[in-house]
Amino acid sequence: MQKLLSLPHSVPLRIKIMGIVILFVSLLGLIVIMETRSHMKQVLSEQLEKRGGAIASDVASRSTNLMLVGDTFSLYEIARGLSSHYEDVRYLLIFDKNGHLVVHSFKEGIPNGLLDIRPIPADPISNGTITLESEEGEILDILVPIAEGKVGWLRLGMSEISLYRSVDQLSQLLLITTVVISLFGLVGALVISHLVTKPIRDLATASQGIARGDYSQRVSTLGADEIANLGETFNLMASSIERYTKEREALVEELQDKEAVRQELLKKVISAQENERKRISRELHDETSQSLTSLIIGLKLLTELDAPNKSPSMALELKDLASSTLQEVHRLAVELRPTVLDDMGLIPAVERFVNSFTRQYNIDVDLHVQNKINKRLPGELEITLYRIVQEALTNVAKYAEALNASILLELKPDLVNLIIEDDGWGFDVDQTLESTIRDNHLGIAGMKERTALLGGEFTIESSPGQGTTVYVRIPVERRDVSGFKN
């Protein structure tokens, strides 16, 4: 039952349209045929009756004299001639005024009961036409008086066979016409259903493409009907899906790139930490331990020294050794972390770094600080800006071969802008950045990462022969005393 109910839904739309058209045309044809048949039958039957009446009256007038003179032969002639002249005249019966049969047109005798159907002479009520049922079909029996019944009566039988034949012929013609129209309708329905369902089929194909993951699928949207509207909506939807997918893919790619950079940075941090520990241990071992050992041995010698005149000079030597050791330790401590950044803040630390950079590399650096503020910036922001200055200037020294560099530090209440510029060789940024991480160059990636961690923006602009400019823009997040963000 369920299957039977769902059957119309599983039939293709084309077949449905064709079925409806054929059903409609056939039904229309059938109704037209039936209506025409009944109307034709009525009209032809009336005509037959009129014609029969006219023939009967004509025969009655022609028979009057023959009846009066008793010319039965001529009357027979008329009766026989009538059937051969008129196809639908079935019989003629002529009676005298007393109702005795004088002449009839039957060759093989009068059919049983025909004479008893109507009484002759007729009473006024039975005058006129009655319909008789016979084996050959319906017959109109027309009763007409001859000379108003004074001479006799006649009955004329008009067969409806030819009438039915005409109606059947017309019906056949109409049937053929209906079939031909149905065929044309079928072809038309085929064409129309093809045209109507094509955009729907296209939509289905495109949707299947989208389901497979091919988001470039589009359908043509000619016209302004509902299907064209649907097509436009589909195209919009496909474009949105395509755009979102591309955006998502780009985001995933970006995320993967960032993850790769993070991994590399992590590795570098770990190896840098290890190297730094090795260096400190080496320094401590080679420099500080050696110096302290010499100091201990010297002091021991001093205590054991017999010659008091030598002790001041030895004590002086040991003092020098102790001070140079102290300097070593101090240098080590400064290298590990610029204490000036902790003690005095970002600007003095940068000034100090710039001065030592200029001395070391002989590159003129113009440091310009806008809106100098006395308030300290958050610690992580200060160290980030300091490390970026360090890395950017180190790159200038390493690669740019620049004569001049400049640093612009703009401190706004809610934003810090840092621009580091040089007039050196410059480089192809896109090409270089593609290979830097692979080749373990992490300076620029590190600056970018540090900036991103504080929610800032990092850009580097450079092209061969045009120098290099690093732009950093970081929002200042205010914190209250307890360290919570406002």
Ligand SMILES: Nc1ncnc2c1ncn2[C@@H]1O[C@H](COP(=O)(O)OP(=O)(O)OP(=O)(O)O)[C@@H](O)[C@H]1O
């Ligand atoms: N100011 C500059 N002038 C010219 N080339 C530069 C400049 N800054 C960077 N570059 C180019 O960009 C590349 C990448 O720099 P990046 O700082 O990322 O790596 P690195 O300095 O080579 O290595 P690391 O910083 O990891 O020690 C450099 O190898 C260099 O070719």
Ligand SMILES: [Mg+2]
């Ligand atoms: Mg570098």
